[in-house]
């Protein structure tokens with residue numbers, strides 16, 4: 458085994474630094490079937506994402522998913538693509554530079570470098586770790602941008618970093634932030650964004666808190682994600698003093714035929730519209746950046762379900778993205794966990 462080492466290291470050189478690795482899910486390189494195939498193959502081959510016996514799953518993946526889904530997903534991605542590329546990556550880059558600016562102001566220029574690593578696709582976790590070590594960083598705080606811990610996202614991020622570090626001769630100190638859904642800073646940032654919406658647009662009849670789903674089985678097997686989502690909604694409702702009758706927590710983006718976490722967002726929207734609810738606002742607190750799942754699925758697809766079932770007004774409250782409250786929250790998390 459040839460471990461990767463820092464042969465240029467000077468024992469009396471500059472003091473080793475701390476650094477920050479922001480991780481998000483990742484996104485295809487282009488809204489085209491070839492790029493989608495590469496992305497989906499990497500993503501859906503992850504044991505943490507799809508917990509089905511390997512041989513059976515690989516048959517399904519290669520025979521029924523990879524021949525078809527890249528084409529249909531590419532069309533959806535094309536509908537949200539921007540001049541800066543995929544919204545998820547473009548927003549993560551803006552978060553990185555805002556965070557870097559804030560940390561430069563607090564600790565000095567480039568004293569605490571911040572880099573992005575995407576779990577699937579580019580920029581990769583491998584390149585992110587290497588760029589930190591090349592900046593003389595030997596103490597890394599990893600902030601996966603998933604507020605609610607889930608094995609399929611946060612757990613998988615940990616696996617990928619641990620696997621990459623197996624190639625290192627000098628393994629850096631690692632601090633891993635495995636979630637932050639219950640922190641006052643995050644609850645405050647979500648609450649502020651809802652307050653801003655109410656001040657501008659008034660009070661809707663219902664707020665839908667829509668979280669990305671997972672198979673129901675993961676909850677039954679001990680994944681805390683569902684409970685953390687429900688707890689998030691409760692903490693925000695308490696912080697804002699909202700009437701809990703007005704709130705629905707639901708789960709979106711289901712994939713495949715097995716039962717996923719419920720209620721499903723699309724089913725909930727149709728059923729409240731059929732019951733006579735005319736005005737709804739939807740927020741997605743589990744997504745730290747707007748992406749395909751919010752811009753297309755929530756803003757476009759689910760709006761149509763609600764309106765077609767008799768609803769009249771449908772508002773989507775954007776993710777925290779690079780808002781000042783979100784960047785302040787990241788700074789606080791980093792200060793608490795790494796300084």
Ligand SMILES: C=CC1=C(C)c2cc3[nH]c(cc4nc(cc5[nH]c(cc1n2)c(C)c5CCC(=O)O)C(CCC(=O)O)=C4C)c(C)c3C=C
Nearest residue numbers: 482483484485506530545607609610669671712748749750
């Ligand atoms: C197949 C199982 C999937 C699980 C389990 C899953 C969990 C999960 N995902 C997110 C966040 C995101 N997912 C996104 C896209 C996406 N998710 C799946 C499948 C599962 N996700 C697929 C196949 C896709 C790709 C799009 C498609 O073909 O439908 C995204 C958006 C990425 C982007 O580029 O915009 C995010 C973000 C969470 C938080 C989660 C578990 C809690």
Ligand SMILES: [Fe+2]
Nearest residue numbers: 482669710750
């Ligand atoms: Fe997903």
Ligand SMILES: [Fe+2]
Nearest residue numbers: 710749750754
């Ligand atoms: Fe989706």
